[in-house]
Amino acid sequence: MAKRKRVIESTHVRDGKRKVVEETVVLPPVISSDEPPKKQPKWTNRERVLVFSSRGISYRARYLMNDLRALMPHSKQESKMAKKDQLYVINEICEMKNCGKCLYFEAKKKQDLYMWISNCPSGPSGKFLVENVHTMNELKMTGNCLKGSRPLLSFDPMFDQEPHWSLLKELFVQTFGTPNFHPKSQPFFDHVFTFSIVDNRIWFRNYQILEEDGSLAEIGPRFVLNPIRVFAGSFGGTTLYENPKYRSPNELRREVHKRFAQKYVSRVQAKKSLEERKPDEPYKRDPTDDVFLTIRPEDTTGKAKNTSYRNS
């Protein structure tokens, strides 16, 4: 401010020398340094994701959930939900937690893991069966990354080919992508989330960027999502898409049981049919063979006893 003033004064002096009246100096309305500091467009995307599960999940699923929480700085936690609660309750939980997206892991029969991904108040939502889970703790995953650095999201071109895939892609982008300038995030890029479609399933991988020329190391976790349904609402509503190739693990287990049961049944049947197929006489006999076979009177039974006797 002071500097400015001086400059103005000096001009005044000069003007005074010339003695020409030019005192109407147009000054800018606000001095640039007085301007309020330029606001950086920081953290405009306030997306939060609620990551939680139902009761009774397996340890592996729990580890997977924790890995996702570690990798997503914009995630929020919630205690496990009782199974008897209806799913639409989750919408209210999300509202309470200020979350716009939700990843809900639902365990069934202590062995099957389902994952819901949902855009919370208004939908859509998708339900998947989670298969082939490998967590970040496995020693074969050699990569590492900053906790909370923003991931690049890599998608298979298949995601743009069918409407249900593209809808799921948008859901994944908004859920797994960390908002820019998130306070818990790091400003560097050192890992990639990969979503690929093979065998009508979505395969998730997480790689560390070792060098920017494209050498990678896997960090984990890995899992496969087998889509079941896509709903218009959040955790319910009309079904928009139903996977025709999906077969529930219950069904598959039943088939296995049946196959084993069939083994016994077929064995018994085979025995029975063998009995039936066995001929009464193994080879053709000449009926005249036993013409001269006679029964001794001592060996006769029944009425024949009366007809034959030994002369003595």
Place this chain on the structure above:
Amino acid sequence: MEWLCKLRVSRSGGNSLPDVSMLTRPLWILYIITSLAFLLLSSKDVHYSCSMMELTDELQLAFAEGRLSDGLNVQLVAPKTFTNHVEGLKAKLAELKNGLGWLERLDLTNEPAPAQPGTDMVGDEDIHDDFKRELTFYRQAQATVLQGIQQLQKLGVKTKRPEDYFAQMAKSDDHMKMVRQKLLEKQVSMEMSEKAKKMRELRKYGKKVQHEVLQKRQKEKREMMDAVKKYRKGQKDKLDFLDDKGPPNKKQKTGQKQEFHVNKKREFKNQKFGFGGQKKRSKMNTAKSSADMSDFNPSVHQTKHSYKSGGKKSNAKKKGPAKRPGKSKRQNMKSRKR
């Protein structure tokens, strides 16, 4: 009646009626044998439940319209239809999109990066081939990284973490230590197995070489003996085969000596039992050594002369060579020949 699809099956058992009244309405997998007319006519004898009466009405109607015919009618279950509401999906997608810039989203859609030359990545994709499948995912991520980093740098965003920037990592240091240890272990075990494999191969090769050497030596010996035999019989008058084969033989022998010099077994035994041992009393006679006749050679030590002079005369007469016959006998033999 739309549910009632018609399926004609061969008539079983003429006009015998199964107990239709056993079937309940929801079960509806109907077996109606014989024509409807028969059903209606014979209703005197058979008592139907209320629902059955409704059914018969329905069937009657169907029959009148000509949608039923004689034979076995079975309800078919329509194949399950799977919803795929494309319009709804598209509408929902449009609703879901929030119009944020790429820097917020960081999503990229990529084909897998081209495979490295020399890798066998061509051919149909087999999902059960783990290695191939994982490599496609890896290449997809690679393509994304190459494109994404470039795009970020264009936007003027720092991508690479400086060396002196420390922050909490996703995996703890302890965990990474374990990973490193595991990697090392794996490497060591791989090296060991490779070494063992190499040794095994070497041993095999060594055996082969030894066998060959033995056979060669035997062959040379045979040839030498043949040559000597020929020389003896007078077929050859030069002894040059000795000169020819001499030097290489000698050379070989020296070579073999060098080879035999390192006798691993011997060395090991020496190491185990000690080399040499006590020499004291080793040259003394014992009962065994004095009874040993192994170095007694009758052709050397038992000459004819000593035999004749030392042996008994009677024995010598019997075992001696055949004597010349007397003069008269010899003359007789001569005359006989003539």
